[in-house]
Every structure is written in structure tokens, then in C-alpha cells.
Amino acid sequence: MFARRRYNMLRALLDAVGMDPERVRLTFISASEGAQFAQTVKEFVEEIRALGPNPLKVREVREA
Amino acid sequence: MKKYWKSRNEQEAALPGGGVIQAVARAILEAGAAEGVFGYSSDGDDVRPAFLTDAQSVTALTVPGRPAYGLARLVRDYLRGRRVAIFGLTCDIRAVVELAKRNSLDPDRVLTVGLNCDAMPQAHPRPNCLRCEYPRAFMADLEISVGDRACAAEVHSERGEAVLQAAGLAEAPPFALPGGWEETAAARAGEFTLRQADRKERLAYWFSQFDKCIKCYGCRNACPLCYCKDCYLDAGRGLVPGGQLAPARLFHLTRLAHVADSCLNCGQCEAACPMEIPLARLYHMLHKELSGIFGYRPGVDSAPPPLISFDESEKAKTESIFAPRR
Numbered sequence: 001m002f003a004r005r006r007y008n009m010l011r012a013l014l015d016a017v018g019m020d021p022e023r024v025r026l027t028f029i030s031a032s033e034g035a036q037f038a039q040t041v042k043e044f045v046e047e048i049r050a051l052g053p054n055p056l057k058v059r060e061v062r063e064a
Numbered sequence: 065m066k067k068y069w070k071s072r073n074e075q076e077a078a079l080p081g082g083g084v085i086q087a088v089a090r091a092i093l094e095a096g097a098a099e100g101v102f103g104y105s106s107d108g109d110d111v112r113p114a115f116l117t118d119a120q121s122v123t124a125l126t127v128p129g130r131p132a133y134g135l136a137r138l139v140r141d142y143l144r145g146r147r148v149a150i151f152g153l154t155c156d157i158r159a160v161v162e163l164a165k166r167n168s169l170d171p172d173r174v175l176t177v178g179l180n181c182d183a184m185p186q187a188h189p190r191p192n193c194l195r196c197e198y199p200r201a202f203m204a205d206l207e208i209s210v211g212d213r214a215c216a217a218e219v220h221s222e223r224g225e226a227v228l229q230a231a232g233l234a235e236a237p238p239f240a241l242p243g244g245w246e247e248t249a250a251a252r253a254g255e256f257t258l259r260q261a262d263r264k265e266r267l268a269y270w271f272s273q274f275d276k277c278i279k280c281y282g283c284r285n286a287c288p289l290c291y292c293k294d295c296y297l298d299a300g301r302g303l304v305p306g307g308q309l310a311p312a313r314l315f316h317l318t319r320l321a322h323v324a325d326s327c328l329n330c331g332q333c334e335a336a337c338p339m340e341i342p343l344a345r346l347y348h349m350l351h352k353e354l355s356g357i358f359g360y361r362p363g364v365d366s367a368p369p370p371l372i373s374f375d376e377s378e379k380a381k382t383e384s385i386f387a388p389r390r
Contacts, residue, residue, distance in 0.1 A: 001374040006321075009354055009371060013321055016259070016350040018267025055267060056313055 019055055023048060069233035070214040079123070081210035082236060084217065085151060088177060088206070089122040091230040092149045097223075098175055102135060102143065103151030104128045113138055115148075125151060127179045127210050130190055134332045136160040137288040140168045149175040149227075154201040155330035158363020159288035161203055162326055165368055168291050175223055178204030183211060183241050192331030192344040203364050211239045259349055271313060273341045279304075279311040282336035283343055289323045296322075320347060325370045326362040327351035 004026065011021035025044055029037050070082025077083050089101045093116075105114035105124040111132045116122055135152040136159030150160060157178045164171040178201020181193070201207040205224030209216040214236035219225045261269070284290050284297060297315055299306045304315045327347040334344040355361060358370035367373070 001378055002372070004378065005358070005371055005374055008357060009325060010321065012353045012357065013317070013324060013350055015263070016266075016346070016353065017270050017317065017320075018263045018265070020263070055271070056317075 020051060023051060023054065066216050066218045068214050068216050068236040068238050069231075070236040072232060072234045076123075077213075077234075080212065081127070081208075082214040084208060084215035084231075084233060085125050085127070085177075085179070085210065086122045087233055088208075088227060088231045089116070089125055089149070089151065090119045091232070092175065092227055093117070093119040093122070095227075095230050097227060097230075098147045098149035100143075100146070101125070101149045101151060102139060103177075104132060104135075115143065127184070128153070129184060130193065131155050131330060131332070131335075134159060134286060134288050134330060136163050136169070137286070137332075139163075139174065140288075140291070144169060145173070147173045147175075149177060151177045151179060152201075153179055153181060154198045154203075155196070155328055155363075157201045157204045158198065158328050159330060161363045161366075162328065162369075163288060163291070166289075166291050175227065176201075176204040176206075177224075177227075178202075178207040180207055180209040183209035183216070190331045190335065190344075191342065192329050192334060192348065195329060195348055198364075209241060211241070214239060216241075270346060273346075274313045274316050275310045276339040276341055277310045277315065278339060279309060279315065280338060282338065283333035284319060286332040286336035287319075287323060288328065288330065288332070289326050290319070316343075316346075320350060323347060324350040325354050325358065325360065328363050 007024070007026040010024055014021040014024065027040055029040065069084050071077045071079075071084060071087040073083065073087065075083075076086050079086060089103070092098050092101060100115045100117040101122065102113065102115045103125050104111040104127070105116075106126040111126060111128040113133045113135060114124060116124065131153050135150055135156040139148055139150065139160070140163055150156060152160075157176045160169065160171070160174055160176055163169050164174070180200045181196070182199035200209070202218075202220060205219070205221045206227055207218050207220065216238075217228060219228055259266075281297075284295060295301070296303055297318060303318060304312050324347055327350070329344060329348040329351070331344045333347070334340075334342060337343060351362075354370070360367060360370050362369070
């Protein structure tokens with residue numbers, strides 16, 4: 001429940017700054033649902049790939 | 065109910081506001097309601113925080129034209145455990161409420177007297193002041209709007225009532241507030257336009273702002289809500305790589321994630337930043353959204369902060385309630 005609130009906060013945060021909140025996902029899966037877990041992750045990885053590189057990844061090196 | 069007062073002491077009554085603040089402070093000290101009065105005192109052209117323990121020294125108390133210091137945080141850092149009467153602006157009082165929720169100060173030992181901004185001509189307000197929705201400190205024990213020759217005062221607790229009675233003030237004729245608050249309404253509306261810009265623009269804007277950062281920790285140190293003894297952003301915690309300027313943008317996003325649910329829009333972060341990054345703008349912008357989602361008004365509501373609590377009814381919902389905006 002705490003995670004759910006933080007998840008909603010995080011999505012609002014990403015959108016406010018200008019990043020795509022679709023990069024973050026919360027799903028409730030039990031430990032015994034191995035197949036569903038694997039499937040969910042596979043699908044999500046594909047969705048992330050389609051969204052392209054994370055804007056935070058682009059790093060500029062400043063000259064001193 | 066609001067009533068109008070001035071001091072019975074002739075010398076005091078000649079002070080701005082009819083000496084009401086001074087009379088109330090004096091009464092608090094003489095009655096032993098607090099060990100000291102913590103407020104703003106005038107220092108030539110500027111104001112500085114002052115802890116006054118001597119009833120004679122209260123004449124130095126003044127009302128600052130802007131939130132110069134975060135008094136609540138200073139009480140936590142320097143006056144913890146002592147019985148203090150804070151004479152602060154609404155943002156100071158709201159910070160007291162939030163810090164009390166985080167066990168950073170004991171609300172029973174902190175008596176709050178709010179100095180309302182609604183009576184002040186907003187000559188050089190900070191950007192965050194323009195966005196403020198709390199010109200009156202109705203969450204304080206006693207709130208005071210300071211006029212030229214008298215003050216309007218309203219009590220909100222037994223403690224506040226007792227203090228007002230003890231001050232032994234004389235009733236004064238009502239006066240009209242200067243109305244500076246309404247005049248800045250247009251400027252205030254202009255502060256909320258950034259959210260409408262499209263996502264790419266917003267990202268470019270904020271990243272260019274974060275790139276100015278010199279990692280001085282001024283924002284973190286000044287924020288009343290940053291109360292962690294071991295801060296996640298400190299060097300050596302492994303989150304933000306050291307030895308890199310500008311720091312990883314995660315620095316700001318992390319602080320934002322930790323504080324946004326309760327951001328008071330006090331503006332101390334922005335005031336502290338040597339690189340003039342409009343931090344309060346971002347934090348307050350996110351906070352307004354979260355306030356709608358969680359239904360939480362920091363510094364006013366007595367509920368615990370949203371990110372460390374949940375409602376029983378939420379257990380029935382397992383889908384995200386946030387609809388992504390394009």
C-alpha cells in the first residue's frame with residue numbers, strides 16, 4: 001500500500017519534470033505466479049525498448 | 065473571531081502595529097509560558113532570527129516583509145526541547161506543524177503566533193510568495209495581522225486565548241488591510257503556466273536548470289522537511305556519484321521524490337540556492353498535483369504525511385489511479 005502511493009507519486013513526478021511516466025509500472029504478482037511474472041517482465045521490456053533511451057542516461061562531461 | 069487591538073502602554077502603542085506583537089511577547093515571557101520568544105528582529109536594513117528571553121528585549125521584534133529564514137527548522141536545529149514561542153510567518157507556522165508530525169519538535173513546547181501576510185504590502189515578494197495560498201496563519205495558536213497603528217488578532221486555541229488575555233491589550237478601531245494581496249493576483253496566475261508546456265519543453269527546461277547545480281546542499285539544508293539524520297544524497301551513500309559537477313540529475317529528482325508530498329512552498333530552497341535554480345517552482349508544481357491525488361494540505365491538515373501512511377479503503381484498489389498525461 002505504501003508502494004502504491006509512492007508509485008503514484010513517482011509517476012506524477014516524472015510527468016511534472018517531463019519524463020514519460022510509462023517507464024515505470026507497478027503490478028501485484030504473487031511469488032507463486034512465476035509464469036505470469038516472466039510474461040509481464042518480457043512485455044514491459046519491449047515497451048521500454050520502444051520508448052527509447054532514458055533521458056537521464058545522456059551525460060555531458062564538463063571541462064574543468 | 066477577529067478583533068482589533070493595540071498596547072495599553074503608550075510607548076509601545078507608538079510602535080508599528082500598535083505594539084501588539086511586543087505586548088504579546090512580553091506577556092508570554094512574564095507569565096513563563098515559554099523560555100524565550102523566537103522571531104525576527106530588525107538589524108538595520110535586514111532581518112535576522114532572534115531568540116529573546118528577556119522581557120525588555122521584545123521591542124526588537126519585527127515583522128519581516130518576506131520569509132527571510134525558516135524559523136521552524138532553526139528551532140529543531142538549535143532550540144530542541146526548549147519551550148519556545150515562535151513569532152513567524154504562515155510558512156514558518158506550517159513548517160512547525162509538519163516538523164511536529166515527524167517528531168522533530170514537540171508541539172506542546174512550541175507556542176505559535178502567526179504574522180499574517182495579508183496585511184503586508186508585497187513590495188518584493190519571492191516567486192513562491194506569489195503562489196502562496198495561505199496569507200493567514202489560521203493554524204497557529206494566535207494569528208495577527210499587523211496594521212499601521214493596531215493589529216487584528218484571532219485566536220485558534222486555548223493557549224492562544226490565554227496569551228491574548230495575558231497581554232492585556234486595549235481594543236482599537238477596525239482598520240482595512242492594505243489589499244496588497246489582491247494586487248498581485250495577476251502575477252500569481254503567471255506563476256502557474258509552466259505546467260501547460262509540453263513534456264519535451266519541460267524536460268529541457270528542468271535539465272538545463274539542474275545543470276547549473278554546484279551540489280552545495282543549500283537546498284537540502286534549508287528545507288524544513290529534510291529531516292533525515294543520514295541523508296541519502298550525502299557523498300558515500302552511493303546514489304549520487306561523487307566528484308562530478310553538475311551532480312547527477314538524480315540528486316534533484318531524489319530530493320523531489322522525498323519531499324514533494326509535503327512541500328510547503330516556503331521557498332527556503334530557492335532562497336538558499338547560489339545558482340538561482342527555481343527549485344520551489346518545481347517542488348510546489350509537483351506538490352499541487354499530489355495534493356489533489358492524496359487530498360493532503362501540509363502544515364494545515366493533522367493527518368500524517370501521505371507517503372508514510374495509507375487509507376484502509378485503498379486495499380480494495382490494485383490499479384494505478386494516475387492517468388498518464390501526454
